[in-house]
Amino acid sequence: DSGVTQTPKHLITATGQRVTLRCSPRSGDLSVYWYQQSLDQGLQFLIQYYNGEERAKGNILERFSAQQFPDLHSELNLSSLELGDSALYFCASSEGSKGGTDTQYFGPGTRLTVL
């Protein structure tokens, strides 16, 4: 158990819909990262937040957005969903004090299925 929690575990929805994925980091961690993992695409970095502020942006679509709240939990919002958005979405957290060399602790993931 990494200490990172993600809800929901599974999500099934239809094209065109909007969903919100939630992540609670390990106690004391200030950084939160979001990743998307599709079957044929490996693990794609989406976005990172540090203490409420956006720190780094990866391959995140304009239809996707995220935020980190004062209590440090984070939400990833996915809108106008397409079939290709079906994937495992992972959240990770780290202390945030060492930049890129921080060890990231990953949550169990949310499996999104778009029908």
Added chain:
Amino acid sequence: LAKTTQPISMDSYEGQEVNITCSHNNIATNDYITWYQQFPSQGPRFIIQGYKTKVTNEVASLFIPADRKSSTLSLPRVSLSDTAVYYCLVVGAIPDQTGANNLFFGTGTRLTVIP
């Protein structure tokens, strides 16, 4: 952009030592090499991180030659439970320069341990 190249897959028999090599020709002075392990439908888990020469922990060893353009993850006496995908990342140590490019997981190396 210090991207990495590693073999797509490897097979090994139980009890053997496994070495997975990662190429990172464009590694920068302040970059570290980090390896993660991922089991199916789980989030990646940190294995080891190093800057140069050799690093060893209870799980693995990491060998980094003087030019740092490659690195080798060594898993001693693998068991069936070591079957997983192994990711090599090159990450920046300076917080302000941490960016999306430093969080490139790629598709990793799929290690299959055979009984």
